[in-house]
Amino acid sequence: MDIPSYISGYVDGEGCFTVSFSPRPTLRRGWEVRPSFSVSQNGDRCEVLQLMKEYFECGAIRPDRSDKTLKYEVRSIRDLMNRIVPHFRTHPLLSGKAKDFERFASICHLVAMGRHLTDSGWREIVTLAIGMNASGRRRFAVERLLEESGPEVIVSATSNGGDT
């Protein structure tokens, strides 16, 4: 049994690569961009979350909003870049989720380089995020991030986005 491959299989089914944007008026751009990797599980079957925490040597397990589930989550950009992204390069996801992972990894790279502080980097991040397989609600919210920078940017995002 090869634990790294097992973990990639588990994550291909149950894992989430998320890029969330939160309003932060004190930040230069008015928004905080936060990539995170997470896996949720019923609390009575949390062995795999513990295994992942030990394997990746980072992240935390905490109760999710509902009391019934636990979530293993990695938010630190350093841990994402040093531990999470390299794992899925050597042990890649085999489903269509791999495309989302590639966008996620690019966003992590841009954030780690400080590119989210520049106009072109910010547009690139938002455009990559729009192309990820998010719910309708999330996608709408992400598009607002570009609208607020001026209408001409919306066009740029749409024509470069993953859906066109």
Next chain:
Amino acid sequence: MDIPSYISGYVDGEGCFTVSFSPRPTLRRGWEVRPSFSVSQNGDRCEVLQLMKEYFECGAIRPDRSDKTLKYEVRSIRDLMNRIVPHFRTHPLLSGKAKDFERFASICHLVAMGRHLTDSGWREIVTLAIGMNASGRRRFAVERLLEESGPEVIVSATSNGGDT
């Protein structure tokens, strides 16, 4: 990347080991017992189902009740015994789902030996199934299978069940 380990990880998150009982008046016991192994997936991300079908060299992929999902399913008791059960012996599940798999494997073994045709074998199968992590609805239906064989059997099932 080790594909068998990846598959065990994926199944630990997304797979189902099911034992269903259907009324069949023409059968000796009035019920058919049918173990099956299945994994469901949104149709737009069905690569892993195809991978499993090729790896296990058995089973079928078909649309689930909803049009949006596909299901990879193995129902043949011979394929379950020869392909599915041995895989999860050499590449075991690491979550609490492993306990359900052990009960499932025991039921497959009993059915393959024809023990479901005997009173003691039938009670053993139903008792094992009751102990599996089923929904309330399913669990109630399984208990009916023993009730209909006479009330003394219910007691036996309860005291040997996984919850006591």
